[in-house]
Amino acid sequence: MAGMRLVIASCTVDYQGRLDAHLPLATRLLLVKADGSVSIHSDGGAYKPLNWMTPPCTLAEEPARWTVSNTKGEVLTINIERIHADVSHDLGLDPGLTKDGVEAHLQELLAANPGVLESGLRLVRREYATDIGPVDLLCHDPAGRALAITLDPAEAPPTAGGSVGATDGGYVAVEVKRRAGVDAVDQLSRYLERLNLDGRLRPVRGILAAQAIAPQARVLAESRGIRCVVVDYDELQGKAEPELTLF
């Protein structure tokens, strides 16, 4: 039986699996999809169901008791007191969602225009592989150490005692985020720690590029000699197709 089934029922629910959970008696929506997944919704709390079972799973249906289980030993038990409605509809396959404006797109635009991050910066490689994961952008700064002279002293990297690669020239690792928090700074720090073990790259410094950077992330980044650059998505998209803005 293909299609989606909607049941309004007064029920209690028990889940045993990754945790134990229980729902007292109340009227709720039971949503059974074609893939067998079941979700139990109340009339609030946005889109997240109170309980659910993700596919693949099997539904065993008795008159007053549904038992949904999967191969990992998780069990969802729905004890049905009364059914108020029970309808089914065949929806067919969904053509799917198209998205625009996510981190991947921001990374593409920055890869095409690394100079936005810092004048003269050139892209070496996107998704540069390290043994702890890929760095979003690895760039090279032809100006090298000379660059530091032109920077405001307040933005200059700390002295050589820093724990990560806080230097002022050569290679540059860029972490791209839509919204950057302290975790993004830690992530970039890990990469820098790793990249600076490579004698062919060392010294490598870091740039955190995001549409928005949390204040605490900015403080942490600067204390580690990591530059923060806030990028404007629309403006960047304009640079990507400059011929469109000529007239």
Place this chain on the structure above:
Amino acid sequence: MAGMRLVIASCTVDYQGRLDAHLPLATRLLLVKADGSVSIHSDGGAYKPLNWMTPPCTLAEEPARWTVSNTKGEVLTINIERIHADVSHDLGLDPGLTKDGVEAHLQELLAANPGVLESGLRLVRREYATDIGPVDLLCHDPAGRALAITLDPAEAPPTAGGSVGATDGGYVAVEVKRRAGVDAVDQLSRYLERLNLDGRLRPVRGILAAQAIAPQARVLAESRGIRCVVVDYDELQGKAEPELTLF
């Protein structure tokens, strides 16, 4: 009009807000809850809707077009080609979900039995406040430096060059997780960095306690002198009530 509304409709959808997204024409379930939130489901893909708008938001309904918007400028537009079904039900307030087995419970059990983490360890305080957030457990090791002698050399902390408080006695900061990843190591590292600025506590070392620890997290933790302890939830619960296991 209180209650939940279920509409089966052929529609296209556009979302503009944190990103841009579009859904081509297809038949879907539109779920409108009493709080005004709207979610659009296909017949698959677990419980997450294809598109949605979380409350608070307002729904403006025209014959062939629903417009859902919030105060942050996000807009969800549903162009309705045909309505196949449209039913409403008043579900009433839900008494809510009870849970057991989450991190908070694991933290309680470890607070009551810190010796599980390391013989002799004593609890100083749960949720010990620092200015960058609370440490799950702050403990004290009466054995102090003498402990290191009994440890396997392979597990011994690194030399004093480590960037965070990787020492071998006195106070111990414990980070509790159900599943620990590298981010948990970073989190604990930040706390250690902070705690070791306090002369009354220094030196403070770290223990990462979790039901499961990712291999990369283990490597990173040990490179920073942080001990990893895998705890068994059921076993720990047994220790909490030892009188029940006497016979």
Place this chain on the structure above:
DNA sequence: ACGTTGAGATTGCCG
């Protein structure tokens, strides 16, 4: 209201 943290996170990607 804002920030921080946990979550049965889910989902997609790539090894």
Place this chain on the structure above:
DNA sequence: CGGCAATGTCAACGT
């Protein structure tokens, strides 16, 4: 299939 990182993460809680 397992590890890893992004997500319009969401939701709960404390300040």
